[in-house]
Amino acid sequence: MIRLDNVVASYRTGRGSINAVDGVSLEIPDGCILGVAGESGCGKSTLMKLIYGDVQSPMALAAGSIEYGFADGRGQPITSQTIRQHWFSRISYIPQSSMNSLNPVVRVGSQFVDFPGADPDKKRVLEQVRAYIGKLGLPVETLDAYPHQLSGGMRQRVMIAMATFFQPDLILADEPTTALDVVVQKDILMLLMELQEQMGNTILLVSHDMGVHYQVTTRMLIMYAAKAVEYGESESVFRAPLHPYTRMLIDSLPTIGDDRARDGIPGRPPSLWQELRGCRFADRCPLATARCRSEEPALVEHRPNHFAACHHAGELLAPSGGPAWQ
Amino acid sequence: MTATRQTAATSADLAAGRATPPSRPRRTAAGWLWLFNTRLVLGLVILAIFVVGSFVLPFFCRVDPALQASYMKNLHASPAHWLGTTGLGQDTLWFLIFAVRNSLTLGIFVGIGISAISTAIGLSAGYIGGLYERLVMLIVDSFITIPLLPILIILGAAIRGNNNFLTIGVIIVVFGWAWNARTIRSMVLSLREREFINMARFSGAGTLDILIREIFPYVSAYLVVGFINTVLFAINTEATLAVIGLSKVEVPTLGSIIFWALNYNALFTGNFVWLLAPIVATVLLFLGLFLVSTGFNAAFASKRGVA
Numbered sequence: 001m002i003r004l005d006n007v008v009a010s011y012r013t014g015r016g017s018i019n020a021v022d023g024v025s026l027e028i029p030d031g032c033i034l035g036v037a038g039e040s041g042c043g044k045s046t047l048m049k050l051i052y053g054d055v056q057s058p059m060a061l062a063a064g065s066i067e068y069g070f071a072d073g074r075g076q077p078i079t080s081q082t083i084r085q086h087w088f089s090r091i092s093y094i095p096q097s098s099m100n101s102l103n104p105v106v107r108v109g110s111q112f113v114d115f116p117g118a119d120p121d122k123k124r125v126l127e128q129v130r131a132y133i134g135k136l137g138l139p140v141e142t143l144d145a146y147p148h149q150l151s152g153g154m155r156q157r158v159m160i161a162m163a164t165f166f167q168p169d170l171i172l173a174d175e176p177t178t179a180l181d182v183v184v185q186k187d188i189l190m191l192l193m194e195l196q197e198q199m200g201n202t203i204l205l206v207s208h209d210m211g212v213h214y215q216v217t218t219r220m221l222i223m224y225a226a227k228a229v230e231y232g233e234s235e236s237v238f239r240a241p242l243h244p245y246t247r248m249l250i251d252s253l254p255t256i257g258d259d260r261a262r263d264g265i266p267g268r269p270p271s272l273w274q275e276l277r278g279c280r281f282a283d284r285c286p287l288a289t290a291r292c293r294s295e296e297p298a299l300v301e302h303r304p305n306h307f308a309a310c311h312h313a314g315e316l317l318a319p320s321g322g323p324a325w326q
Numbered sequence: 327m328t329a330t331r332q333t334a335a336t337s338a339d340l341a342a343g344r345a346t347p348p349s350r351p352r353r354t355a356a357g358w359l360w361l362f363n364t365r366l367v368l369g370l371v372i373l374a375i376f377v378v379g380s381f382v383l384p385f386f387c388r389v390d391p392a393l394q395a396s397y398m399k400n401l402h403a404s405p406a407h408w409l410g411t412t413g414l415g416q417d418t419l420w421f422l423i424f425a426v427r428n429s430l431t432l433g434i435f436v437g438i439g440i441s442a443i444s445t446a447i448g449l450s451a452g453y454i455g456g457l458y459e460r461l462v463m464l465i466v467d468s469f470i471t472i473p474l475l476p477i478l479i480i481l482g483a484a485i486r487g488n489n490n491f492l493t494i495g496v497i498i499v500v501f502g503w504a505w506n507a508r509t510i511r512s513m514v515l516s517l518r519e520r521e522f523i524n525m526a527r528f529s530g531a532g533t534l535d536i537l538i539r540e541i542f543p544y545v546s547a548y549l550v551v552g553f554i555n556t557v558l559f560a561i562n563t564e565a566t567l568a569v570i571g572l573s574k575v576e577v578p579t580l581g582s583i584i585f586w587a588l589n590y591n592a593l594f595t596g597n598f599v600w601l602l603a604p605i606v607a608t609v610l611l612f613l614g615l616f617l618v619s620t621g622f623n624a625a626f627a628s629k630r631g632v633a
Contacts, residue, residue, distance in 0.1 A: 054528065087530040095528075100521035105543050105630060114539050146630055162529070 002028040002051070002170065002202065007064035009046050012057070018272050019062065020046040022226040025299065028219070030069070030169075033196060033203045035217030035234065037210060037249065039269065042223040044206050048172050051204065052093055053083035070169050092163040094156075094173040101159055102147035108158055109143030112165075133161050136191060153184035157191065164195050171196075171203045177212065189216050210253050214238055222246045225269045225280040228299055232306030242308035244285050279311065287312045360629045366621025372614030376607075380427035391420035392578055400597045409599050413590035422603050425578040426611065429561045432495050432579070436560035439499040441553045444506035449537050449545070451507070452514025463511070469504035477501060478563065482572030491577045494567065498560050506552055510545055517541050547626035554619040558612060565608065580608045 009021040021043040028034055036044050046059065055061050066080045070090060076082070083091060095101045103111055112129045113122045130140055138157050147155060156176065163171055173192065177185040193216060196203050207213060213220060213234065220237040222230040222245065230243040241247045248265050267284040270276055279297050282288040292311055299309040308314075389396050395415040403410045409418035451462040481497055517523060517540075526540045561580065567573040568581025571589075575582040583604040592600040 052528070084530070087528060089530075093525075093528045095521060095525055097521055101525040103522045103526075103540050103543065105547075106540075148630075159525075 001030055001069040002026075003067040003069065004028075004051075005065050005067075007047075007050060007066060008062040009043075009050050009055075009059060010062040011059050015273070017062075020059075020226055020272070021050065023064070024223075024228045025064075026221065026228065026231060028202060028204075030202055031196075031200045032218045033193070033205060033216055034219045034221060035213035036204060036206045036221045036223065037208070037213055038223035039208075041269065043226045044223055045174065047223070048174055048204065048206060050080070051170075052091065052172055053080050053087075055080070068170070088163070088168065089166045090168050091170045091172070092166070092168040094159055094163045094171065094176045096175045096178055102155060104147050106146075107143070108145055108147060108150070112143065112162060129161075129165070132165060133158070136161050136195075137187075152180055153187065156180060156184075156188050160188070160191060160195070164199070167199050167201065169201050171201060173203060173205045175206055175208070177207070177209075185212075192216070210249055214253070222249065225276070226272060227280060227309065228307075229281065229310070230308045231299065232303070232308075236303060236306045242302050242306065242313040243281075243310045244287055244312070245281050246308075279309075281310075287315060361625050363621055363624050363628070365617045366625055369614050369617025369619075369621050372610060373618060376426055376611055376614060377430065380423050380430060383423050384427060387420055387423075389417070389420070391416055391424050392576060400595055403599065409603055410597065412586065412600050413592060413595060413597060414586060418600055418603055421578050421583060422607060425580050425583050425604060426607055428491065428578055429564065429580045430557075430611075432491070432564055433557035433560040435492070435495045436498050436502065437553045437557040439495070440503045440506055440556045440560075441549060443499070443503040444510055444552075445545070445549060447503070448507040448510025449514055449541060452511040453518055453533065453537055453541065455518070459511075463508075466504045466507050466511075469501065470508065472501065474501050474563070475566070478567055479570070479572060482567050491574050494564055494573055495560070498563050502556070502559065502563075506556065509552070510548070513545055513548065514541055517544055547623070550622045550626075551619045554615050554622070558615050561608075561611070580604050580611075 004024055004026045007021060007024045008019055010017045010019045024043075024047065036047065038044050049055065049059065050061060051066060061080065068078045068083065068091075071077050072082065072086065072090075078086060078090065087093075102108065106114075109126060109129070113125050126143070130143065133142060134140060136157055138154060138161065142150065142154060142158065147158075150158065160176070176192070177188050180188065189212065192203065192205075205213070205217060217234045220230070220232065220234045221228055222237075222243065224245050230237060230241065230246045232242075237246060238250060241250055245265075252262050252264075254262065265284055270280055270283065278291075278293040278295055279285070279288070282292040285292065289311070295311070297309045297311050297313075299307045300313070301307050302313050393416065397407065397411045397415050397417060399411060399413055399415045401407055401411040407417050407419065409422065412418050412421065447462060447466070451459045451466075478497065478501070482494075485493065523536060523540055526536050531539065564573055564579060565581030565584070568575055568579055569584050569588070571585055573579065573581060575585050581604075584601065587597075587601040587604070592598065
């Protein structure tokens, strides 16, 4: 279980500091695939960096704490201060652009073997790697190739192979399929799900694509303007979203047999520079009332394991007529 | 638990996973063949002749080639003196052989010095950045703006009487490392922002790991070429100084032969070989180094499959 307690991440800039993640509290159970969705600038990537422990100036963990719920070799619990020592062994990261994530002048095999945490006996590691990538559907020759000789899908597979080779407890995948076409995208997602099923670890999947989330995740976190606005089991979130923002995101998905025009959500997210009062979504929300503009809603459990931060949670917008999500 | 988990992914997979061919002879046979292309081979042959000739033959030399009046002056080529003798009564061929050896030694000495200093400084300044980089680059830029030749002329004139031949080398290193350092730093600057460096950091690599394993392979091809160019630069600079009489002209080098030939009017006494021999030797040596340099470039490119 990974526990985030009122986490605030701030960036120091010339104009003062700004909170890109502002008071997020979550409990992520072990062995789930958590999807994180929200528009650009809502704090998804910052949240990933925080959890990964890559806290570097100008970003800082201004408040709150992260507990990972697993212990190191000596039985000490791992915290956000010590997580760095366990990069790629307990926690790993699958980057967005696999195109640029491999060193173009080093063969794939040597990049695999050069892991700082790897066994010093390179021959044995290489044997293991060869067997492992075979399992992931990559030909053995991949290891002799330079990255530019591989296709985008193969490179992403290589990245996934690297990130999962040590069977980490937690894998962060930051839009792992954005740069790929839909067929390869499906293969990659299936591969991730398969590996997760075998290893039983936790995956945090960031994506803009609600369709991907629907297919892959077991839990969903929706973020808006640095806040967590809805968190719950994917089934429940997709079937009956509690927050109007989530509802609108889901409604933007096309479904077979439904040829209505898709509307965008009018307006834009608030600038984080302003003093923000009340619900941050209020300006764009069709349900907003005076209370929404003055009083900030807390993330409350409205149904078992389904949280939302909305004063009108559950007062669903009129069903839009399309087939329900189930 | 941590120790075993690293291999846990795998021992079972090895047994169950798909069988992989245990040996791949293709890779070992082609392990070094990629290096060779026409240019490189031609360049290496020329260099080999120069290096072997100039470093081995001196062991068979009975008369100090720099000693004046060992023979009659300005003799024409003959079986006893293949390139004749100089206007100072030295054997031209032996003098030339020693000259090539000394110039090459100087070039390699300077090449190693400059490559080592500029690589260390360029890599660290580019990757570490911050205040360290600004301080280092201030020094580098100062050295770049100092015009080399006037400084060398002044220094050469000042220490001419009591300089060691290697002092010239040290001076060239001191005033020559900055350009290469700046080039390498600029390469590293662009590398630092690439995603794969970030990825290496995310996999737990430290600064030194990243410099050695990620950035150095990228820069290494340039280093080989840069080293060869530095050798050229050093030989060239020393020859320039020698021609105008500011190196240690008693020591045979490619430049000092020309100095003596010009001072003793080789052209007017009809001893063309004395003047032409070092010029041809210099041109051939440069050609060899140039071919090796571009040959390496082509070889590295073809190894990655981009040429």
